[in-house]
Amino acid sequence: MTDLRLGALGFGLRGSLARTAHRPGHGSRVTVVADPDPARRDDATARIPGVHTVDDHRKVIDAPDVDAVLLLTPDHTHADLACAALRAGKPVFVEKPLDITVECCDRILRTARETGTRLYVGHNMRHMPVVRxxxxxxxxGEIGTVKTVWVRHFVGYGGDWYFKDWHAERRYTTGLLLQKGAHDIDVLHWLAGGYTRRVQAFGDLMVYGDNPHRRAPGEPKADDWYTEDGRWPPHTQRALNPVIDVEDVSLANMCLDNGVLAAYQQCHFTPDYWRNYTVIGDAGRLENFGDGPGxxxxxxxxxxxLHREQADAxxxxxxxxxxxxxxxADALIIDEFLRFVRRGGRTDxxxxxxxxxxxxxxxxxxxxxxGGVVRDIPDLDPELVAYFERGQA
Incomplete structure (x- = not known):
């Protein structure tokens, strides 16, 4: 089997996906990486043997030796870059979230349908063993028909990963309830078998907004911005992003189109880092303790x-x-993307x-x-829904 030649846009934190996709002789190889940051281009050269690096996304999208594109750039850039790749006839993997506004997401979906170019979105949690x-x-049917889902997301490294760069600014993310929560909301929808139709939420910037230790505008992120042991408690964090205007704690209630009621909670100043799902049906409930292997x-x-720590199963x-x-999950989602590029069809x-x-x-x-006003979720064009449910055929 001839290797698919992949071009990567961006080599930041999710550059790991490009490294995972580089499998010379085994189905795929990354031929070119675009990033405006010279340090990241150097990092790509060091981590992906034989890769070519450029500073302009157009040099990837228009390259004759690129069969498909991995879009790994900051969220607010996704619509423009994805649409450019789709119009160039290059199947594209868009890292989650699809974009930061509904309008931009719809523009990507419309472009995929109009061009007939394959679109894939990197919601890798659908391939996580605990979610599966x-x-x-x-x-x-072990818990009967799902009636309600409760999700708690403890983001123990929130100060390191989300308040020291662009994630801290709503102009780049809308907010962390979207940027970080898109994973969990997608899983919640998948487990419940429906989509949110009405939502109500509260949130605040309770901890990181009061921290005065910010980088100066234009000052690069510190090399030691993250370490495994980290700075704890959160008020000891240093060199935070100059602008912080997103919430560090949020609570959302959702009514799904199939009648399921759901709740999602996210906190960025907890000491632990994991996701807890409770799914209750009309004949039982399940709950995960930990979200990785083991x-x-x-x-x-x-x-x-009474409460029983020992479950029935x-x-x-x-x-x-x-x-x-x-x-x-990262390796599995790359496998699915490569299969989809080659043969099309339905994907998870x-x-x-x-x-x-x-x-x-x-x-x-x-x-x-x-202030907690209930919002209705805008419908997606039924013709777009039908197109993607057919597997983009």
Whole structure:
């Protein structure tokens, strides 16, 4: 099988996906990386043997030796770059979230349909073993029909990863309820079997907004911006982004189109870092404890009057032989993208679902900034829905 030749736009934190996709002789190789930052271009050269680096995305999109594009740039750039790649006839992998506004997401979907070029969205959590396990439990009927879903996201490294660069500014993200929450909202929708139609939320900038230790405008992010042990507690963080105008804690309530009620909570100043899902059906409930290999998904489906730590069933999330990131999900999502580029067809990720996750995140952010006013989620053109549900055929 001839290697697919991939071009990568951006080589920041998600440059790891380009490294994962570089498999010379095994189906794919990254031939060129574009990034305006010389240091990141040097990093790409060091990490991807034989790669060519450029400073302009057009040199990737228009390159004759590029069969498909990995779009790994900051969120607010996605629509323009994705549409350019689609119009050039290059299948494109867009890292989540699809973009930071509903309008931009819809523009990407319309362009994909008009050009007939394949669009894939990097919601890798659909390939995480813990998520697959929960979905399988639900599909087997172990908790009956899903009626409500509660998600808590403890972001232990929030100060390091989200308040020291562009993530801290709403002009680049809309807000972390969208940027960080798009993953969880998509999984919530997938487990519940529906999309958010109405949303109401509250949130605040409780901790990082009061920290005076900011970089000067134009000053680069410090080399030691993140370490495994980190700075703790959060008020000891230094060299934060000059502008911080996104919330560091948020709570959202959602009504889905199939009647399911859901809640999502996100906090960036907790000491631990993991996601906790509770899914309750009309015949039981499940809950995960940990979200990586070795985590346990417990199921209770017999009634007792007191709390029971011992569940009726406990499923251990397996170890993975080759964990390139997110419990092996990064390698699996690249596998699916490459298969989709070659042969098309349905995928476990969904451009429609990606748009609906953004729409729910945007609606929730609008609600919390308006004092909790309920927001209705705008519909997506039914013709676009049908096109993508057919597998873009």
């Amino acid at each position: 396990m929960m979905r399988d439990i639900i599909a087997r 985590a346990v998904v417990k199921v209770w489906n017999s009634r007792r009057s 406990a499923h251990v999330v397996p170890e993975v032989a080759d964990d390139a990131g997110h419990g092996g 990720t969904s451009p429609v679902a990606a748009r609906m996750a953004v729409a729910a995140g945007c609606g929730a952010t609008e609600s919390l900034r308006a």
